[in-house]
Amino acid sequence: MSADVAPKPQAPARRSRRLTFVEGVLWVIRIGAILLITIGLIGSITKFIGGGGPSAEAWRDLIVAGFAQGSMYGLIALGYSMVYGVLGFINFAHGEVFMSGAMVGFFAANSLNQAGVWDSNPLLSLFIVLLVAMATSTLVAILVERVAYRRLRNSPRLIMLITSIGVSFFLQYAFAGLFGVNLRTYPALPPILSGRLDILGLSIQTRQALVIVVALVSMIALYQLVNRTKTGRALRAVAEDKEIAALMGINVDRTIVLTFAVGGAMAGIAGLLYAILFRGVFFFTGFLPGIKAFTAAVLGGIGNIPGAMFGGVLLGLFETLGPLVILDGLGIPGVSQLRDVVAFSALVLMLVFRPSGLLGERLGAEDRA
Amino acid sequence: MADTMTTQPTATADGPPEATVLAAAIEWRRTLGYGALGAATMAFIAMIGMYATFDNRLLIVPILSLGALVYFGVPLTMGYLAGAVKVVPGRPTRGHGPIDLAAGAIVGVLSSIGPLVVVALLSTDFNIRQTFPNMSPAQRELLLFGQSTGSGSLTLIGVTVVAAVLGAAFHLIHGKFRHAIVIGVETIVVLSLIELIMRNFLDNLGLTFLHRAVWVTNSGLRLIPAVLIFLLAAVLSYSLSGRGTQVKQKLTEQSQESRAKSAIAIAVGLVILVVAPMLVGSLVNELFVNVGLFLLMALGLNIVIGYAGMLHLGYVAFFAVGAYGTALLTSPLAPSFAFEMTWWVALPIVVVAATIAGLLIGAPVVGLRGDYLAIVTLGFGEIIRIGVLSDWWGPYFGGAQGVQQVPGVDFGFVEVRGVDPRAMFYVTAAFVIVAAYASWRLQHSRTGRSWAALREDETTAQVMGIDTAKAKLLAFVIGAIFASFAGSLFASKVGSVFPSSFDLLVSIIVLVVVIVGGMGHIPGVMVGAIVLIGVLGGPTQPGILQELGEYKLLIYGAILVYMMLEKPEGLVPSLARSRELHGEEAQQDAWFDKKGNLLEGGPPADGEAIRAGAVDGSPDDAKPTEEGER
Numbered sequence: 001m002s003a004d005v006a007p008k009p010q011a012p013a014r015r016s017r018r019l020t021f022v023e024g025v026l027w028v029i030r031i032g033a034i035l036l037i038t039i040g041l042i043g044s045i046t047k048f049i050g051g052g053g054p055s056a057e058a059w060r061d062l063i064v065a066g067f068a069q070g071s072m073y074g075l076i077a078l079g080y081s082m083v084y085g086v087l088g089f090i091n092f093a094h095g096e097v098f099m100s101g102a103m104v105g106f107f108a109a110n111s112l113n114q115a116g117v118w119d120s121n122p123l124l125s126l127f128i129v130l131l132v133a134m135a136t137s138t139l140v141a142i143l144v145e146r147v148a149y150r151r152l153r154n155s156p157r158l159i160m161l162i163t164s165i166g167v168s169f170f171l172q173y174a175f176a177g178l179f180g181v182n183l184r185t186y187p188a189l190p191p192i193l194s195g196r197l198d199i200l201g202l203s204i205q206t207r208q209a210l211v212i213v214v215a216l217v218s219m220i221a222l223y224q225l226v227n228r229t230k231t232g233r234a235l236r237a238v239a240e241d242k243e244i245a246a247l248m249g250i251n252v253d254r255t256i257v258l259t260f261a262v263g264g265a266m267a268g269i270a271g272l273l274y275a276i277l278f279r280g281v282f283f284f285t286g287f288l289p290g291i292k293a294f295t296a297a298v299l300g301g302i303g304n305i306p307g308a309m310f311g312g313v314l315l316g317l318f319e320t321l322g323p324l325v326i327l328d329g330l331g332i333p334g335v336s337q338l339r340d341v342v343a344f345s346a347l348v349l350m351l352v353f354r355p356s357g358l359l360g361e362r363l364g365a366e367d368r369a
Numbered sequence: 370m371a372d373t374m375t376t377q378p379t380a381t382a383d384g385p386p387e388a389t390v391l392a393a394a395i396e397w398r399r400t401l402g403y404g405a406l407g408a409a410t411m412a413f414i415a416m417i418g419m420y421a422t423f424d425n426r427l428l429i430v431p432i433l434s435l436g437a438l439v440y441f442g443v444p445l446t447m448g449y450l451a452g453a454v455k456v457v458p459g460r461p462t463r464g465h466g467p468i469d470l471a472a473g474a475i476v477g478v479l480s481s482i483g484p485l486v487v488v489a490l491l492s493t494d495f496n497i498r499q500t501f502p503n504m505s506p507a508q509r510e511l512l513l514f515g516q517s518t519g520s521g522s523l524t525l526i527g528v529t530v531v532a533a534v535l536g537a538a539f540h541l542i543h544g545k546f547r548h549a550i551v552i553g554v555e556t557i558v559v560l561s562l563i564e565l566i567m568r569n570f571l572d573n574l575g576l577t578f579l580h581r582a583v584w585v586t587n588s589g590l591r592l593i594p595a596v597l598i599f600l601l602a603a604v605l606s607y608s609l610s611g612r613g614t615q616v617k618q619k620l621t622e623q624s625q626e627s628r629a630k631s632a633i634a635i636a637v638g639l640v641i642l643v644v645a646p647m648l649v650g651s652l653v654n655e656l657f658v659n660v661g662l663f664l665l666m667a668l669g670l671n672i673v674i675g676y677a678g679m680l681h682l683g684y685v686a687f688f689a690v691g692a693y694g695t696a697l698l699t700s701p702l703a704p705s706f707a708f709e710m711t712w713w714v715a716l717p718i719v720v721v722a723a724t725i726a727g728l729l730i731g732a733p734v735v736g737l738r739g740d741y742l743a744i745v746t747l748g749f750g751e752i753i754r755i756g757v758l759s760d761w762w763g764p765y766f767g768g769a770q771g772v773q774q775v776p777g778v779d780f781g782f783v784e785v786r787g788v789d790p791r792a793m794f795y796v797t798a799a800f801v802i803v804a805a806y807a808s809w810r811l812q813h814s815r816t817g818r819s820w821a822a823l824r825e826d827e828t829t830a831q832v833m834g835i836d837t838a839k840a841k842l843l844a845f846v847i848g849a850i851f852a853s854f855a856g857s858l859f860a861s862k863v864g865s866v867f868p869s870s871f872d873l874l875v876s877i878i879v880l881v882v883v884i885v886g887g888m889g890h891i892p893g894v895m896v897g898a899i900v901l902i903g904v905l906g907g908p909t910q911p912g913i914l915q916e917l918g919e920y921k922l923l924i925y926g927a928i929l930v931y932m933m934l935e936k937p938e939g940l941v942p943s944l945a946r947s948r949e950l951h952g953e954e955a956q957q958d959a960w961f962d963k964k965g966n967l968l969e970g971g972p973p974a975d976g977e978a979i980r981a982g983a984v985d986g987s988p989d990d991a992k993p994t995e996e997g998e999r
Contacts, residue, residue: 179501
C-alpha cells in the first residue's frame, strides 16, 4: 500500500506473442472502424464534390451548433472529470444535477415571464435564472455527496458507482414526482437573443454565440480557480493523494464538498445553456447529456480540466457533423436519428483506441493502478 | 453532548474493554438532525403525491392505509433513530431512559413542520399545482385528517409526535418484546399486502368464505382478524424467540452452507414450485412468470457482476437479442423474411446469436477499468435500442412497431403461450432451474474460482496464471445466454416484441434485484427477484402493489442507495461477500474513528481476527475524541 510503484496506466496486457482472442477482436474493431470512417468520408466527399451536400450556410450553422452544444457538454463534463479526479468514480448522478438546474431554472424563467421582466429586461432575467440554476445544481450536488457518497468514501469503487446509479434514478423520479412528467418549455427567448449576429463577416445565431461565450468564460474562471488560488491548490492536492493532503493540513472533507459544489455550479450553468439551446426540459433531460458529457470527459482525458472542455467541443462537432459526413457516405438512411449512436460509438472507440484520452488523464495516486 | 465525556472506558489489559454505559441524555445534534430529516422527508412524500396515492390501499380496514403507514412511519423511524446509540468498541455509550421519549417528541414536533408547510402551501391562493402537479387539494384534506385547518393541523402534529415518541419508546422496551411487536406488525403488513394472492389461492380451494372473513377484496385485513393475527404472531414470536436463536446458532456453528440444509431447502423449494401455481389463478401465475423471467436475467447478471465483478449496464441488450431473435425466427409476420420456425428450433440459433453478441460486446470492454466497463456497456445497450428504432435497422427489426404474432413455446402436443400463465410458469421455472444449477456448478468450478480471484484482485489473479480476459469473456457470454433465454420466453409469452420493452430500466432493475438479494449468491438473487419483482413489479409489469404505479422507480432508486449504504452484501449475503465488504470496513474502523481521525497506536495488532461487523482486537489505547460519540 505504502510504497507501491504504480504500474503504467492501461498498458495492454501482452503476456505472450500469441494474439489472444480479445486482442484479435480489438484489432478487427480498430481496422473496421478506420475502414468504415474512411469509406464514409470518401463517399460523402465525392457526394459533396458532385454538389449533393448541404450549402455553405448549412455547414456553418452545423459547425456553430456543434460548438455550442459541445461547450455545454464540456461544462457538464467538468463535474464528472473533477469528481473522478478526486474520488475515482463516475458520478452517474451528475446528469441529474444538471437536469435539476435546468428544471428549477424553468420555474424562475416562467415566473419572470409572467411578471413581464423576461421581455423588458432579458439579460437581467437570464442572469437571475442562471443564479437559480447554479444554486439548485450546487445544492443538489452537495446534498448527494453528503447523504450518499461521504459514507462510502472508503468502500470499493464498484459500490460507489452503483450508489451513484441509484442516486441518479432516485433524483430522476423524485423530480418527476415533484414537478410532473411533462415537458416544461422555457419562454421564447427575447428578440435581441433570437436573431443573428455578425462576427467578422460570419453570421451566427445569437443564442449559440451566447452559449459559447458563457461556457468559455465559466471555463476560464474555473481554470483560474483551480490553478491560481489556494483553494485550487488544495483541490489538486486532494486529487493527488488524500492522505498526504490531510497530513499537510488540508481539510479533505471540505475540499471534496467544494469539488462537488464547483462541478454542480458548472452543471447548473450548463442547465441554463441547455434551456437556451433546446428550451424543453423534463425529468429525463439529464440522462443523455450526462452520458455524452462523460464521453467528453473521457475524450479529453478524465481528471483533466481543459481536456473536458476540449472533449466536449470535439464531441459536439462529432455529433452534429458525424452523421452527415461519415454515416451518410456509407449510404445509411435517416442519419439524423443516429446522432446518439455516433456519440456512444465515439465513447467505445475512444476507449478501444486510447483510454487515457486525447490530452491525457490526471488521476490521483490510488487511481492510476 | 458534553456530559457523555465523564468516564473513560474501563479498559483491561487482557480483553476487550467493558462498554461503559452513561446516563441517558438528549443528544441535541442528533435529535435536531433527525427532526429536520423527518420534516424534509414528510414534506417530500406529500409533495410528490405519494401519501394520497398510497392511501387508496388499505392495510387494515378501515383504520390503517398503506399511505398512513408509510407517512407516519417516517417520524416513527426518525424517533427510533434519534434515540439509537451507536456502539463503538472501547467507547462509552449513552444509556437509554425515559428522556429518550422527550427526544422523540422533539423529533416529532420538528417532523410535523414538513407536512404543515405543505398544508400552508396548499392553503394559499397561489396556483401551486402549476409547479407541483401532484400537490392536490385532496392531499391537503388528507394531511388535515379531513378536519378544518386549525384542528386538522393540531391532529397532524399530534399524530406525528405520537409516532415519533412510539419510535423512541422502542428503545425502552425489552428486546424480546420489541422483537415480538416487530414480528406482529410485519405479519400484518405482509398478510394484508398478499390479499390478491390469498384471494386467488382460497378461491381455488373453494375456501372463499375464509377470505371473506379475514380480508376485504382488493383491500386489506379486517380489523378483528388483524388484531388476532397480530397477537398470535407476537405471542408465537415471543415464546419461540429464545429457541429460534439457539437453532440458528447451532446451524451456523455446523456450517454456513451445509449440504443437508441446502438439500432440504431445495427440495422444499421444488415442491412449492410445482404445487403453488396449481393453487392460484392466472393473475397470480402471471406474477410468478414475471418473477421467473426477471430471476432468469438476474441469475445471468449475477454471473457477470456477482461472480466476475463486472458492472454490466447494457445487460438488456442480450435480453433483446433473445426476444428479437425468437420473434424474427418464429413469427409469420417477421419483417424482410419469415422463417416461421418452431420455438425449440429457434432457441439454439438464438443462443448462438447471444453468444456472438456477448463476445462482440465483451471483447472490447473486458480490458477496461470497472467503471469504464459500466458506461461502455450502457452505451452498447443504448446503441442497440436506438439502432432498432432507426430507419437504418428498422426495416429488419420492425422499427417502433416491433414484431407481432410471435408463437408460443411449442412442445408438439401443446403450445404454451402467455394466455396460459400457469403452463408458461412451468416452462420458465424449468429454465430457471437449469440456470440456477448451472450457476451453482460454475461457482464451485475452476472457472468460478478464477472469477472469484479476479474479482478480488485482478493483478494477483493474472500473476496466478488466470487468463483474466478469457475468464471475463466467459462470464459475459454465459450471462448473455441466460438473458437470451429470458428474452426468448418473454417474446413467446407476450406474443410480440417492441423496442420500448428493452429500455435501460430493465438493466437497472435487474441490477437492483441482484444487489438487494446478495451479489454472487444464488439464494440471495432468488429472494431479491421474489421480493422486488413480486411486490414492486418490473419496469412495465405490475407487482402485488399495483398502487405503487409511478412511484415504483423512485422506490427502486431509493432501495438501491439504501442497500449500498447500509447492506451492500444484500439481504441474503454470501459469507465470502460479507467478509469482503465488512472485513475491509472493520479494518478501516480499526485505524480511524468515526470522524476519520487516525487513532493513536494504530489498529489492533491481530488483523486476521477481524470479524464481520466487529473489531475483535482490543483497542486499549483508542482514546475517544473531544466530542465523545459521533
